[in-house]
Amino acid sequence: MNNIDLRSDTVTRPTSAMREVMATAEVGDDVFGDDPSVLRLQEASAALLGKEAALFVPSGTMANQVALRTHTEPGDEVVLEATSHIYLYEAGGYAALSGISAWCVQGDRGLLTAEQVSGAIRPEGGLSHFPNTSLVCLENSANRGGGTVYSVDRLAQIEGVVRAHGLRFHLDGARVFNAAVAQDVDVATLAAPFDSISFCLSKGLGCPVGSVLVGSRAFIDRAHRFRKMLGGGMRQAGILAAAGLHALENHVARLAEDHRRARRIAEELSDVPGVDVDLSSVQTNMVYIDVTATGLAASHFVSSLAEQGVHLTAVSPTALRAVTHLDVDDAAIEAMLAAFSVAAEAA
Numbered sequence: 001m002n003n004i005d006l007r008s009d010t011v012t013r014p015t016s017a018m019r020e021v022m023a024t025a026e027v028g029d030d031v032f033g034d035d036p037s038v039l040r041l042q043e044a045s046a047a048l049l050g051k052e053a054a055l056f057v058p059s060g061t062m063a064n065q066v067a068l069r070t071h072t073e074p075g076d077e078v079v080l081e082a083t084s085h086i087y088l089y090e091a092g093g094y095a096a097l098s099g100i101s102a103w104c105v106q107g108d109r110g111l112l113t114a115e116q117v118s119g120a121i122r123p124e125g126g127l128s129h130f131p132n133t134s135l136v137c138l139e140n141s142a143n144r145g146g147g148t149v150y151s152v153d154r155l156a157q158i159e160g161v162v163r164a165h166g167l168r169f170h171l172d173g174a175r176v177f178n179a180a181v182a183q184d185v186d187v188a189t190l191a192a193p194f195d196s197i198s199f200c201l202s203k204g205l206g207c208p209v210g211s212v213l214v215g216s217r218a219f220i221d222r223a224h225r226f227r228k229m230l231g232g233g234m235r236q237a238g239i240l241a242a243a244g245l246h247a248l249e250n251h252v253a254r255l256a257e258d259h260r261r262a263r264r265i266a267e268e269l270s271d272v273p274g275v276d277v278d279l280s281s282v283q284t285n286m287v288y289i290d291v292t293a294t295g296l297a298a299s300h301f302v303s304s305l306a307e308q309g310v311h312l313t314a315v316s317p318t319a320l321r322a323v324t325h326l327d328v329d330d331a332a333i334e335a336m337l338a339a340f341s342v343a344a345e346a347a
Contacts, residue, residue, distance in 0.1 A: 002309030002339070004332045009175075009258070009285060009325035012206040018246050025242035029235050030056070031228075037238030041245050045212040048248065049197055050188035053220035055213045056241055057232045060085075060174045063198035063211040065093045066230060068135070070223040071168045071196070074099030077131035079120045081107045083144035085172055086137055097230065101131050109281050110145020112138065114157035121165050136162050139172040140190060141179045146281030146288045147262070149179040152189055159193035169193060174200040174211075178284040181255040195219065204255050204285060205247035206326045209240050251326065258285040258324040261333050265322055268337050272344050285324045292318040296346060304343035310336050 005011045014022065028035035042054040057063045064086050068078065078094060080087045082104040086094060094100050103120045105112055122130040138158070140150045162169045171194040173179070180187040191197045196215035201207035213223060227233060234240075266282040269275050274294030277287060289312075291298055298314035305312055313321045322336070 002332070002335050004310045004328065004336055006322040006324065006328060006336060007311050007313045009203045009323045012202075012325050012327050014208050014243060015206065015326070017250070018206070018243050021242045021246045022239050025238045027236040027238035030237045031233040031235060035236065035238040035241065037241040037245070041212070041241040041248075044245060044248060045199075046214050048187060049191040049199075049214045051191065051197070051214040052217040053215065055220050055223050055227060056234075056237060056244070057211050057213060057227055058209060058234065060172075060198060060200040060202075060211040061090045061093065062227070062230060062232050063200075063213040064090060064137075064170075064172050065097050066223050066226045066232070067170050067196045067198060067213055067215075068094050068100065068137075069098045069226045069230075070219060071135045071170060072098055072100050073134070075131055076100045076134040077103055077122060078135045078137055079103050079105065079117060079133060080137050081105060081110055081112050081139065081142070083107070083110055083142070084137065084139045085143055085174065086139070088144070103133070107142075107145070109148045109278075110139065110142025111148055111150060111154070112158065113154070114161045117158050118161045121161075121167070133165070133167060135168045135170060137170045137172060139174070141175045141182070141284045141286075143175075143286070146278060147175070147178070147284035147286030148281050149182055149283050150190070151183065152185060155190065155193045162193075168195045170195065171197040173197045175203055175284065177252050178204050178255050178259070181252065182259055182284050196223075201244040201247055204258060204325060205244075205251045207240070207243040207247050210244055212244070254326065255285070258326070258328075259283075261285075261324040261328065261330065262287050262322070264333055265324070265337065269340060272341065275344065287322045288315065289320040289322065290318060291320065294344060296344075300346065301340070301343045304346070305336075305339050308339040308342065310339040
């Protein structure tokens with residue numbers, strides 16, 4: 001039977017080459033700051049994104065939460081897109097860990113405009129009624145937007161608003177390499193407007209664990225303390241950092257293959273009666289599939305596909321998500337499409 005897992009790009013397994021570099025990694029004690037593999041990963045990450053320094057952390061959620069705590073003070077407010085990962089999927093950490101509130105703005109397919117950001121910033125001189133807007137966070141690519149991406153021009157426009165108000169600017173760049181490859185731009189170009197950027201090694205880049213937070217030297221020095229406070233200090237983490245280095249050197253350009261395969265899924269499924277896919281949102285490696293008009297629940301498709309060895313995620317009672325990644329080849333895509341057709345025949 002097939003075993004095709006399209007639930008997320010977090011399900012990838014280390015390649016043989018990645019396992020080899022992990023097994024032979026030079027290690028030290030990262031809490032003491034002397035793990036050479038971690039140091040190399042941090043230096044490479046900072047250079048790649050055009051920033052001064054970087055910090056290796058266990059997860060993307062921790063990277064974002066460390067960034068929020070580093071940029072803000074309790075009682076501040078952060079501007080977020082309403083379907084952002086920080087708001088929906090990080091367990092309310094911004095409130096519990098940083099003591100800040102969130103102003104959520106409904107974007108277009110997960111993306112905000114400069115005008116929307118400007119409208120969400122609290123007025124100065126509010127007679128102490130309002131929280132202090134101190135930070136704006138964007139997500140690129142935008143998961144719940146369908147893998148949509150911010151263009152360089154739109155980022156520049158939003159940066160102009162952020163700087164005019166003297167705010168700080170953070171990017172949840174969990175899949176920022178997907179965003180860069182999709183637009184054929186250097187990742188440092190997408191990172192340039194931001195004071196800090198987090199990116200995941202354990203999604204499209206195919207590592208088993210880890211994320212990186214980058215920014216100025218002063219920012220990372222301060223963030224280091226909050227990583228420790230949140231339990232993110234690791235010891236012989238070079239075994240994991242070696243996987244990250246291997247991924248940055250070998251797994252970035254190939255993201256274009258994931259994008260091509262996601263596009264094929266989207267185009268084929270959009271022709272299935274009762275199935276709706278917003279093709280304009282399929283810009284990277286995600287496909288959101290609306291099955292409302294089939295009369296069948298998303299759970300039916302999940303169950304039917306699973307019986308055929310294909311695994312998708314139901315994101316609502318009437319919608320599914322498929323995510324391509326390095327463990328899914330062209331043959332797997334063909335098998336997935338065939339399995340979906342069988343599931344849809346029950347309509």
